[in-house]
Amino acid sequence: MIRTLIEKALEVQQNSYSPYSDFCVGAALLSEDGQIFTGCNIESVSFAPTICAERTAIAKAVSQNVRAFTMIAIVGKKRNAMQKEINYTAPCGVCRQTLVEFCQKDFRIILAKTVDDYKEYSLEELLPCSFSPLELLDNKQK
Numbered sequence: 001m002i003r004t005l006i007e008k009a010l011e012v013q014q015n016s017y018s019p020y021s022d023f024c025v026g027a028a029l030l031s032e033d034g035q036i037f038t039g040c041n042i043e044s045v046s047f048a049p050t051i052c053a054e055r056t057a058i059a060k061a062v063s064q065n066v067r068a069f070t071m072i073a074i075v076g077k078k079r080n081a082m083q084k085e086i087n088y089t090a091p092c093g094v095c096r097q098t099l100v101e102f103c104q105k106d107f108r109i110i111l112a113k114t115v116d117d118y119k120e121y122s123l124e125e126l127l128p129c130s131f132s133p134l135e136l137l138d139n140k141q142k
């Protein structure tokens with residue numbers, strides 16, 4: 001499954017709309033029921049409306065009423081980078097917080113350069129001590 005997710009992330013990365021940064025990101029998000037939702041970054045001339053690849057994928061899933069996820073693969077690179085210049089791309093802070101909204105602590109985050117070269121983290125590792133939806137529940141709901 002990791003291989004498939006990375007392949008899908010690499011595929012959707014090609015759709016990245018990033019004329020201002022030239023940094024192309026692709027993400028493939030696996031839902032608990034086995035569906036894959038992909039996303040790329042979409043930039044804006046006024047910058048602030050830019051949305052990251054990860055949140056594009058989450059928005060696509062949630063708008064289809066899918067809210068439970070197990071894993072995401074993320075790839076990123078400068079548009080014309082040589083393979084040897086590609087690094088692991090970690091999710092930004094806003095995307096980490098958005099993942100906390102819908103994912104458990106053991107949600108798996110795959111940062112990939114290629115299908116065979118990747119690192120894996122849990123959401124808890126990348127956003128420890130997070131402010132989660134649990135905080136707003138009443139004690140008896142917990």
Ligand code: THU
Nearest residue numbers: 021023025041052053090091092
């Ligand atoms: N970007 C993502 O798509 N995901 C991240 O987690 C990091 C940043 C995008 C946003 C912007 O279009 C470009 O990368 C440069 O910051």
